[in-house]
Amino acid sequence: MISRRALELATAVLTGSFGVAVVVSSLDxxxxxxxxxxxxxxxxxxxxxxxxxxxLYNLVRGILPATTLANVPIAITPIELRRLAxxxxxxxxxxxxxxxxxxxxxxxxxxxxxxxxPKHQSVPRALAMAAATxxxxxxxxxxxxxxxxxxxxxxxTFGF
Amino acid sequence: xxxxxxxxxxxxxxxxxxHLALMVIGVLLGILVGVLPGLGAPNGVSLLLPLTFGMQxxxxxxxxxxxxxxxxxxxxxxSILFNIPGEPSSVATxxxxxxxxxxxxxxxALATAFGSAAFGALIGVILITxxxxxxxxxALAFGPAEYFAVYFLAFASFVGMGGAAPIKTxxxxxxxxxxxxxxxxxxxxSVRLTMGIDELVKGVNxxxxxxxxxxxxxxxxxxEEEFHARAVSSKIEWREVFRAIGRLPRHGVAxxxxxxxxxxxxxxxxxxxxxxxxxxxxxxxxxxxxxxFGTGEVEGIISPETADHAAxxxxxxxxxxxxxxxxxxxxxxxxxxxxxxxxxxxxxxxxQKDFVWGLIASMYVGNxxxxxxxxxTVPVFAALxxxxxxxxxxxxxxxxxxxxxxxxxxxxxxxxxxxxxxVGYLFKKLxxxxxxxxxxxxxxxxxxxxxxxxMLMSKGSLGIFFANKLxxxxxxxxxxxxxxxxxxxxxxLWRKPASAATETTAQETAREKVII
Numbered sequence: 082m083i084s085r086r087a088l089e090l091a092t093a094v095l096t097g098s099f100g101v102a103v104v105v106s107s108l109d110x111x112x113x114x115x116x117x118x119x120x121x122x123x124x125x126x127x128x129x130x131x132x133x134x135x136x137l138y139n140l141v142r143g144i145l146p147a148t149t150l151a152n153v154p155i156a157i158t159p160i161e162l163r164r165l166a167x168x169x170x171x172x173x174x175x176x177x178x179x180x181x182x183x184x185x186x187x188x189x190x191x192x193x194x195x196x197x198x199p200k201h202q203s204v205p206r207a208l209a210m211a212a213a214t215x216x217x218x219x220x221x222x223x224x225x226x227x228x229x230x231x232x233x234x235x236x237x238t239f240g241f
Numbered sequence: 242x243x244x245x246x247x248x249x250x251x252x253x254x255x256x257x258x259x260h261l262a263l264m265v266i267g268v269l270l271g272i273l274v275g276v277l278p279g280l281g282a283p284n285g286v287s288l289l290l291p292l293t294f295g296m297q298x299x300x301x302x303x304x305x306x307x308x309x310x311x312x313x314x315x316x317x318x319x320s321i322l323f324n325i326p327g328e329p330s331s332v333a334t335x336x337x338x339x340x341x342x343x344x345x346x347x348x349x350a351l352a353t354a355f356g357s358a359a360f361g362a363l364i365g366v367i368l369i370t371x372x373x374x375x376x377x378x379x380a381l382a383f384g385p386a387e388y389f390a391v392y393f394l395a396f397a398s399f400v401g402m403g404g405a406a407p408i409k410t411x412x413x414x415x416x417x418x419x420x421x422x423x424x425x426x427x428x429x430x431s432v433r434l435t436m437g438i439d440e441l442v443k444g445v446n447x448x449x450x451x452x453x454x455x456x457x458x459x460x461x462x463x464x465e466e467e468f469h470a471r472a473v474s475s476k477i478e479w480r481e482v483f484r485a486i487g488r489l490p491r492h493g494v495a496x497x498x499x500x501x502x503x504x505x506x507x508x509x510x511x512x513x514x515x516x517x518x519x520x521x522x523x524x525x526x527x528x529x530x531x532x533x534f535g536t537g538e539v540e541g542i543i544s545p546e547t548a549d550h551a552a553x554x555x556x557x558x559x560x561x562x563x564x565x566x567x568x569x570x571x572x573x574x575x576x577x578x579x580x581x582x583x584x585x586x587x588x589x590x591x592x593q594k595d596f597v598w599g600l601i602a603s604m605y606v607g608n609x610x611x612x613x614x615x616x617x618t619v620p621v622f623a624a625l626x627x628x629x630x631x632x633x634x635x636x637x638x639x640x641x642x643x644x645x646x647x648x649x650x651x652x653x654x655x656x657x658x659x660x661x662x663x664v665g666y667l668f669k670k671l672x673x674x675x676x677x678x679x680x681x682x683x684x685x686x687x688x689x690x691x692x693x694x695x696m697l698m699s700k701g702s703l704g705i706f707f708a709n710k711l712x713x714x715x716x717x718x719x720x721x722x723x724x725x726x727x728x729x730x731x732x733x734l735w736r737k738p739a740s741a742a743t744e745t746t747a748q749e750t751a752r753e754k755v756i757i
Contacts, residue, residue: 085671092667096412103419106434110426118697121429124689125422132415138408156670161465168464169662172457172638176659179642180652188639201631214636218643228291228647 085156089143097136103129171195183233189215248370251598254299255606263300264307264603268611269618271311275327276319276622280637282312282328282553283569283679284455287448288640290577291647298581299599303607305574306557306600310362310611312570313513313553315622317354317546318615322347322623330513330549333521337534337541344537348478351619352485353539354546357496359612360489361547364500365507365554366604369561373601377562377587385694386705390715392688394722395565396677398509401722405674413673417681418689420445427686428693440653447576447682449645453658454675455569456641458665460634477619492543495524499544503551508559512568512676513552520548554604561597562587565684569676572683 103125110122157165175191182190189211197207222228254260274285286305293301316328321338334354341350383391400410423434424444435441489496499520506516524544525534534541556567557574564586566572578585589597645658668675699705707713 088667089671092671092673095664095667096416099416099419102436103434106436107422110429110431110433114701117429119693119701121426121431121433124692125419125434128415128418128422132412132419135408135412135415139412157465164464165461165666168461168634168638171635173659175638176642176655179655184643184646188642191639192635195635196632199631201629210632214639218639222643222647229650230643230646231652 082155082159083157083162086143088156090140093136093140093143097133097140100129100132100136103132167199179231179233181234183236184230185215185218186233186235188218244370244374247374247594247598248602250594251600251602252606254595254599255303255603260300260303260599260603261606261610263304264607264610265614267304267307268311268314268607268614271308271313271611272315272318272615272618272622273311273625274308275312275315275317276625277327277633277637281316281455281459282309283451283573284459284641285312286570286573286577287451288456288644290448290573290580291644293577294580296581298578298583298593299596301577301581302574302596302600303603305577306603307607307610309553309570309574310604310607311615313362313550314355314358314611314615317358317549318351318619318622321350321354321542322619330517330553331545332514333517333545334542334549336521336545337536337538340535341537341539341542346537348476348481349485350537350542351477351616352482353489353542355612355615356486356489357499357543357547358550359608360496361500361503361549361551362554362604362608365504365551366601366608368504368555369558369601369604373558373562373597374590376558377590380563380587381591383587385691385698386708387712387715389688389691389695390706390712390719391563391565392684392691394715394719395509395559395684396681396688397719397722399674399677399680401725402509402515405672407726409671409673410677413668413675413678414681417678418685420450420682421685422689427690438653440651443649443651445657445682446648446654447573447679448648449654449658450661450682451569451573451679452641452645453661454665454668454678456637456644457659457662458669458675460637461662461666462669464630464634477616482616488539489543492540495528495540495543496547498527499524499547500551503548503553504555506548507552507555507567509567512556513549516552517545517549520544554608557600557604560585561589561600564687566680569679572676572679576683 107122107125107129110125111120112122112126113120171191171194175187178187178190181187192214193207193211196202196210197204201207202210218230222230270289271282271285274280274282274288280288286308289305289308293304296304312328313330316326316331317334317338319325319327320331320334321342324335324339326332326335338350338354341347380391396414399414400407419434421444423441424432425442426433432442502520502523503513503516506512506519521534521541521544524540525531528534528538528540530538530540553568553570556571558567560566560571560575564575564584566575575585583589583593583596641658641662642655645654646652648654665675667673668678695705699708705712706716
C-alpha cells in the first residue's frame with residue numbers, strides 16, 4: 082500500500098532533483114549576459130530554479146499535516162499495485178530485450194508471455210496472436226512505410 | 242469576403258477522393274482510440290505521426306485532424322453506453338448520458354450528443370474561418386517581444402485558469418521548458434543539459450514524451466481499475482436519431498452558451514476537458530431543470546458535448562495563426578507541422594494558403610463525415626469494448642514502443658518513452674496537469690528564442706516588454722493571470738478565517754475531480 086503522501090513526496094523529490102540537475106548542468110553554459118546576448122545557460126538555469134522552488138513547495142505541502150491530503154489517504158492499494166506491476170514489469174522486460182532479440186522476436190514473445198502465462202488465453206491462441214503481432218509490424222513498418230525496426234544482436238549473428 | 246473565396250479554394254483541395262478517404266480512415270482510427278480507454282486523442286495523434294512524415298502536409302494534417310474529430314466523438318460513445326469516458330473531455334457526458342441510456346433511451350442520448358457536438362464543432366470552425374486570418378494578419382506585425390508576451394500569456398493562463406493546483410502547473414511547465422532546452426541551443430550553437438549522455442545532443446523529441454506521458458501513463462492509470470463493460474443496448478433506431486436532432490433547436494440557449502464557453506476555453510489554452518466541465522456546471526446552475534441534472538437530462542448532455550467539441554475545434558485557431566496550440570492534441574499536431582517543414586504561425590496564411598484553407602475546409606467536411614461514421618459504427622465499436630483489457634494493453638505498449646523508436650531510429654528514445662510513462666502515471670495520479678508540459682516541450686524553444694532576441698534588441702533591458710501598448714497589455718494580463726490563484730487564496734482566507742481550511746479542502750477536491 083502506498084499512501085498519497087508518500088507518492089506526493091516521491092514525486093516532489095523526483096521533480097526537484099531534475100531541477101537540481103538542470104541548474105547544475107546549465108551553469109556549464111554560462112548564465113547571465115555576454116557580448117552575444119543572453120548566455121545559453123540562462124533560460125534553463127531560471128527554469129531549473131523555478132522547478133526547484135515549486136518542488137520544494139509541493140514537498141512541504143506533502144509533509145505538513147495538510148487537510149487536503151486527508152481526503153484520499155491511500156493512493157495505490159496492494160491490488161492496484163499488483164495490477165500495475167503486472168503491466169509494467171513485462172513491458173520493461175520487453176524493452177530491455179529489444180537490443181538482443183530485435184523488435185519482432187521481442188514483441189511476439191511479449192504478447193505470448195502476457196497472454197499465456199497468466200492463462201488469459203489458451204496457448205494456441207496466444208501463439209497465434211503473437212505471430213500476428215510480428216507479422217503486422219513487419220507489413221506495416223518494413224513494407225508499407227519503409228521504417229526499419231531493430232532486428233537485434235541475435236539476428237545479426239545469424240546474418241540477417 | 243476574401244475568406245469565403247479562400248474557403249471555396251480550400252474545399253477544392255479537401256473534397257478530393259484521396260483526401261475524403263484519408264478523412265474516413267482518420268475518423269475511424271480516431272473513434273477507435275476514443276473508444277479504447279487508455280488511448281486518447283493526444284496519443285492517438287502522436288502514434289500516427291511517424292507514419293505521416295512522408296506525406297504531403299495537407300494530406301497529413303487532414304488525416305491527423307480527422308483522427309482528432311473521431312476521437313472526440315468516440316469518447317462520447319463509451320461515456321453514454323458504458324459509463325466509461327474514453328476521453329478525459331467526455332467525463333462530463335457520463336453524468337446525464339449514461340442515466341438516459343440506462344433508462345432505455347440510448348439512441349436519444351447518442352443522437353443528442355452527436356448533434357450538439359456537431360453544432361459545437363461547426364461554431365468552432367466558423368470562428369476559425371472568419372477570425373484566424375485576421376488574427377494572423379495582426380500577428381504579422383509582431384516582433385520578438387510581442388511573441389514572447391503572447392507565449393507568456395499562454396503559459397500564465399494555464400497557471401491562472403487551468404484548474405489544477407497552480408504550483409503543480411508551474412512545475413510541469415518548468416519541466417517542459419527544461420526538456421525543450423536539451424540538445425543544441427539554436428542561438429549560440431552550444432550543447433545544453435545533456436547530462437553526459439551524448440545521444441541527447443539531438444534533443445528529446447516531443448513525440449517520445451507524448452507517447453510515454455499519455456500512452457503508457459494512461460495505460461497504467463487504466464489498468465488499476467478493472468473495467469466492467471456492462472453495456473446498455475447499442476442498437477440504433479434511425480427514426481429516433483432524426484427526432485432527437487430535430488428537438489435540439491429547442492435548447493438553443495444552452496447550445497449557444499456552451500459553444501461560446503467552448504470557443505473561449507479552446508482559444509485560451511483551457512482545453513476541451515475544462516470547457517466541458519465548466520459548461521456542465523453553468524448549465525446546471527442556470528437551467529430551469531437544473532435539479533434534475535444527473536438523471537438523464539437533455540441539456541446535461543448538450544452542454545458538455547457542445548463545449549467539448551467547440552473547444553477541440555477552436556484550439557486549432559491559435560495554433561494556426563499564432564503558433565500557440567490551445568490543447569494538448571493541438572500541441573502534438575503543431576509538432577507535426579514543424580516536422581513536415583512548416584512554420585506554424587501567421588506566415589502560414591501567406592506562404593501556405595493551400596495548407597491552411599485545405600485544413601479549414603476539411604474541418605467542415607471532416608465533422609460531417611465523423612457524425613455519419615460514428616452513428617453507423619456505434620454497434621461495431623460497442624462490441625469492441627468487450628475485448629478484454631489484457632489483450633488491448635500489450636498491443637498499446639507495442640504501438641508506443643515502435644512509435645517511439647521510429648521517430649529517429651533510436652533505442653534511447655524507447656527507454657525514455659518508458660520513463661516518461663512512469664512520470665505520466667505519477668502526474669496523473671497526483672493531478673499534475675499534462676497539457677502544459679506538452680505545450681512547454683513543443684514551444685519552449687520558441688519562447689526562449691523570442692525572449693533572447695528581444696533582449697538582444699533592447700541590449701538587456703526588460704523595458705522592451707513595456708515599450709508599446711500591445712506588448713504591455715499582454716504582459717500585464719499574463720502577470721495578472723499568474724497572480725490570480727494567489728489573490729483568490731488570500732481573498733478566501735480574508736473572508737472566512739475560521740472555516741477557510743475546510744472550504745479549501747472541498748474546493749480542491751472538486752478541482753481535482755475536474756482535471757482527471
